[in-house]
Amino acid sequence: xxKREVFATMLTPYNNEGAVDIPTVRNLVDRCVQKxxxxxxxxxxxxxxxxxxxxxxxxxxxxxxxxxxxxxxxxKKQCTVFSSGHTAATVEEQAEELCxxxxxxxxxxxxxxxxxxxxxxxxKVWIANAEKLLAxxxxxxxxxxDEGKGEHKRNISAEILQWCLSTGRFKYLLDxxxxxxTIDKRLFLAEESELEIYNTNAQTLxxxxxxxxxxxxxxxxxxxxxxxxxLCENFEANPDQAAFVQSILCTAAFSEDKLSYPLSAKYSMxxxxxxxxxxxxxxxxxxxxxxxxxxxxxxxxxxxxxAGGMLG
Numbered sequence: 001x002x003k004r005e006v007f008a009t010m011l012t013p014y015n016n017e018g019a020v021d022i023p024t025v026r027n028l029v030d031r032c033v034q035k036x037x038x039x040x041x042x043x044x045x046x047x048x049x050x051x052x053x054x055x056x057x058x059x060x061x062x063x064x065x066x067x068x069x070x071x072x073x074x075x076k077k078q079c080t081v082f083s084s085g086h087t088a089a090t091v092e093e094q095a096e097e098l099c100x101x102x103x104x105x106x107x108x109x110x111x112x113x114x115x116x117x118x119x120x121x122x123x124k125v126w127i128a129n130a131e132k133l134l135a136x137x138x139x140x141x142x143x144x145x146d147e148g149k150g151e152h153k154r155n156i157s158a159e160i161l162q163w164c165l166s167t168g169r170f171k172y173l174l175d176x177x178x179x180x181x182t183i184d185k186r187l188f189l190a191e192e193s194e195l196e197i198y199n200t201n202a203q204t205l206x207x208x209x210x211x212x213x214x215x216x217x218x219x220x221x222x223x224x225x226x227x228x229x230x231l232c233e234n235f236e237a238n239p240d241q242a243a244f245v246q247s248i249l250c251t252a253a254f255s256e257d258k259l260s261y262p263l264s265a266k267y268s269m270x271x272x273x274x275x276x277x278x279x280x281x282x283x284x285x286x287x288x289x290x291x292x293x294x295x296x297x298x299x300x301x302x303x304x305x306x307a308g309g310m311l312g
Contacts, residue, residue, distance in 0.1 A: 116133065143172075172195070206242060
């Protein structure tokens with residue numbers, strides 16, 4: 001493998017009226033490319049998809065995809081778009097959601113693993129539902145699978161992975177096993193396939209890259225993507241520096257659970273110069289506290305100093 005890649009996760013910015021702030025969405029796509037990312041994960045959980053209407057999800061994704069393809073056309077820089085966004089309980093409703101999202105534009109539809117078996121009834125139920133769903137999706141659309149996080153996390157079994165590989169339709173796995181032994185086994189199972197495995201967990205990133213993972217796709221690329229890009233591009237040539245950068249990424253990533261995400265990421269964007277309201281439907285009436293502001297400011301200062309040393 002010649003290149004490891006970094007994908008940022010799209011946030012959903014809101015304007016003063018509480019609607020999706022489309023101009024800022026475009027700015028966020030621009031930032032991904034400017035920071036060296038290879039693409040963006042639109043309509044992941046980070047985009048608060050469970051708090052958006054289908055109409056809003058389609059508009060958001062269409063905006064992301066349109067901007068990404070304009071960047072590719074004009075600037076000749078890669079900007080691949082992964083798109084998820086299915087939140088419904090039934091396979092039939094999820095198919096409608098995903099077909100609408102695919103129609104708005106994507107390079108790959110990413111299925112959230114927990115949606116295929118919301119009651120956690122087992123692998124056989126998961127596979128049966130997945131078979132029904134795939135039969136309703138356009139055959140030409142590339143697929144991926146996301147293990148998710150938080151209350152929507154569902155780690156997939158070897159049986160499910162082997163089924164996905166047998167279909168020939170899955171090109172991406174967003175791995176959140178948080179275990180390099182599991183990643184190693186998955187890479188072995190996928191060795192003869194075209195499946196690319198991206199780690200969504202910062203703490204195990206370097207180990208997974210050394211094993212052969214394709215890169216990083218996660219929330220922390222909303223804070224200091226340049227460090228993830230540096231690690232993915234330099235971990236083999238500069239192993240000692242890579243270990244140091246990994247230690248920084250590992251420590252910093254614990255802030256996602258300790259601070260109010262995605263408010264923390266939105267505030268971080270603001271101090272980068274991308275102005276947006278530090279509000280989120282998923283956090284309700286929570287106000288981003290002075291303590292949290294201070295923590296993100298310190299995180300950015302530290303990351304900038306490290307990036308300055310690594311990148312010159």
